[in-house]
Amino acid sequence: MQQDPTYILEEDTVRRHITVGSYTYLKIAEGCDYKCSFCIIPSMRGAFRSRSLENIVENAREMAQRGVTEIILVGQDSTSYGKDINSSLPELLRALNDVPEITWVRFMYAYPNLVSDELLEAINDCDKVVKYLDCPLQHSHPEILKRMRRPQTDLVEFAERARAKIKNVKLRTSFIVGFPGETEEHFEHLRDTIQQVKFDRLGVFEYSDVDTAHSQTLDGKVKKSVIKQRRSELMAMQQQIAFSQNQEMIGQTVDVLIDMVNSYGTLIGRTQWDAPEIDNTVQVKGQAVPGEIVSVKITHVTPYDLKGIVVSES
Numbered sequence: 510m511q512q513d514p515t516y517i518l519e520e521d522t523v524r525r526h527i528t529v530g531s532y533t534y535l536k537i538a539e540g541c542d543y544k545c546s547f548c549i550i551p552s553m554r555g556a557f558r559s560r561s562l563e564n565i566v567e568n569a570r571e572m573a574q575r576g577v578t579e580i581i582l583v584g585q586d587s588t589s590y591g592k593d594i595n596s597s598l599p600e601l602l603r604a605l606n607d608v609p610e611i612t613w614v615r616f617m618y619a620y621p622n623l624v625s626d627e628l629l630e631a632i633n634d635c636d637k638v639v640k641y642l643d644c645p646l647q648h649s650h651p652e653i654l655k656r657m658r659r660p661q662t663d664l665v666e667f668a669e670r671a672r673a674k675i676k677n678v679k680l681r682t683s684f685i686v687g688f689p690g691e692t693e694e695h696f697e698h699l700r701d702t703i704q705q706v707k708f709d710r711l712g713v714f715e716y717s718d719v720d721t722a723h724s725q726t727l728d729g730k731v732k733k734s735v736i737k738q739r740r741s742e743l744m745a746m747q748q749q750i751a752f753s754q755n756q757e758m759i760g761q762t763v764d765v766l767i768d769m770v771n772s773y774g775t776l777i778g779r780t781q782w783d784a785p786e787i788d789n790t791v792q793v794k795g796q797a798v799p800g801e802i803v804s805v806k807i808t809h810v811t812p813y814d815l816k817g818i819v820v821s822e823s
């Protein structure tokens with residue numbers, strides 16, 4: 510039988526940061542106590558263990574002092590943060606918000622039934638915490654969620670609650686299509702829910718069997734061609750949603766964090782509503798350096814990218 514790994518970095522272990530520049534990822538916990546049927550992470554990474562709040566805050570402060578503008582908190586299940594050390598993610602966000610050197614804080618990978626009102630209020634209250642909620646929901650249909658061993662979540666209610674509690678929030682989620690047992694009816698439920706909720710950012714993954722995952726043993730496997738077609742359908746629908754949301758930004762002036770200068774000499778950045786590598790980028794005309802936040806007037810948009818001009822330093 511495979512042993513649970515127990516290793517977690519000590520407080521004084523020198524950390525190699527995945528990225529140093531305009532943003533950096535900061536791991537707040539290791540492992541996961543859930544048992545989603547398609548996932549083998551718990552068997553590889555072991556039970557959930559949080560790092561101490563003081564250590565994370567100190568680490569984030571050091572990164573900010575070195576010039577990193579955005580701290581991105583990650584863990585397999587960031588919303589469980591603190592449950593084993595008598596703390597919580599809202600407490601961590603509020604502590605980071607109080608650090609003068611820090612500019613932006615983002616966290617990724619919320620677990621749906623742990624998105625409490627307390628957490629939403631902390632995001633809303635903390636001016637350094639970006640108004641962005643990333644919560645992979647995986648599916649909308651109760652029967653598929655049950656087969657996935659995921660919590661039963663009413664996606665419409667979930668999105669309404671988040672949007673009501675956090676002013677000007679953007680919601681990111683991801684879904685899996687073609688999970689074993691997903692019928693046309695289940696898929697239509699998902700498609701109609703996405704159309705109704707209009708998530709601001711959306712990823713769609715095609716299900717595929719993973720060795721040792723429980724879902725591999727389930728009946729009702731969906732043909733690869735059907736899985737591909739379902740993903741294409743959702744992505745085409747989302748493209749329309751994303752384009753119309755981006756069009757609403759034309760003429761607005763928003764803060765943009767400059768990440769880099771590309772090979773053509775164009776500044777490339779992001780708004781607070783976009784995580785690196787997965788969301789919109791903004792091509793910016795004007796003077797700025799990576800790591801700087803500038804006010805940018807949005808002039809052109811595509812479904813997944815924006816263009817704008819610097820109007821002043823933010």
Ligand code: SF4
Pocket residue numbers: 541542543544545548549550551585586620
């Ligand atoms: S999908 Fe996420 S929450 Fe589910 S078992 Fe894997 S790591 Fe845990």
